[in-house]
Amino acid sequence: MAERAATGGVQSVERVFELLEVITAAGGEMSLSELSATVNLPLPTIHRLLRTLVPSGYVRQLPNRSYALGPRLIPLGEGASRQLGSAARGRLEQLVRELGESANMAVLDGQQVVYIAQAQSNRSMRMFTEVGRRADTHDTGVGKAILATLPDERVREIVLSAGMPTPTEKTLGTPEALFADLERIRERGYAVDDEEQELGVRCYAMAVPGAPTPTAISVSGPISRVDEDFAARAVPVLHRIAEEIAADLAPAGV
Known part of the structure; x- marks a missing residue:
């Protein structure tokens, strides 16, 4: 037995x-x-x-x-990611209703993040990230929010392995600059992608506490709308939604 x-x-x-x-x-x-x-x-x-x-x-x-x-874990992970994204979509839609900008959810997969869910804004000028898209961690809001939850040695391993390309002049291009930003993220509790992945676009992101795999949610939009006043409204909402997703993902007793 x-x-x-x-x-x-x-x-x-x-x-x-x-x-x-x-x-x-x-x-x-x-x-x-x-x-x-x-x-x-x-x-x-x-x-x-x-x-x-x-x-x-x-x-x-x-x-x-x-x-x-091993490779047998791949379909399990993909299936779990789809289910996780499906379960969180209603929460992302709530973010869009309250803040008016597109919302995303991503998880860490190896040395990159993969977007597993999105809810789009109904504005004519809005951000769109395809579900399933992979991106670097150092130049995305969700990526930096996730990195801030990891030990420094794991962060260094990720960025040294993946590299730190600089798609815009605002992208953090060195581990030293990234670690300084991660310290600020840990202090204030959220990450900002300030035109680091795409000029004209700003994103606020927050890690989902206690998620079974490193996970973050974000809201993003054009810098003309996503400014400091937007941040003052967005951060408390992001925090609440992240906590609600965490509660949704908490294991139930059997």
Whole structure:
């Protein structure tokens, strides 16, 4: 009979998900020794679980003997992202009704963000971001809001791996400039993309607290409308909607 965890669940299943989450948090790849140092499990147990996951394709072993997330996880992640976006769409529509500008939701996927939901403004001049579009983290409001929730070493790993292209003269082009901005984001609780991805467009974004994967929401529009007065109205609304999405995503008891 499978061993039962203190929560009433199956302990081996909980351990498998713990391993997958730890590998994900480390950027998708870890050695056996790194896993052993991170997870509070005996080395033989870790090795046994990995031997189960590798043949099924949920984990793969690399030539250097490290372990990486496997391709069988891709459709699961894509399906979860679609469901997450669908569940949050009503909240984004509420943002549009209250603020009058387009709203987006994005999650961290590797070294980039991917947009998983949007609600459009009904204004004739409005911002549009296609669901499924990928973007860099350092020049987007949602990306910077997410980065501000991560440890500095993880942020550095992301931007050094992805690079820091500068689509406009206002884009942050160095890790030092980005870290200074992330400190401001952490202090005030929201991020601003001030024409950093596209000239003439400003975006205010906020991370969703406690989301199962790093997630952020945003409102964006032309700088002629999305100004400091707009920010004074938008930030409290973003905070409320982010909290409501967090509550929607909170695991329910079974």
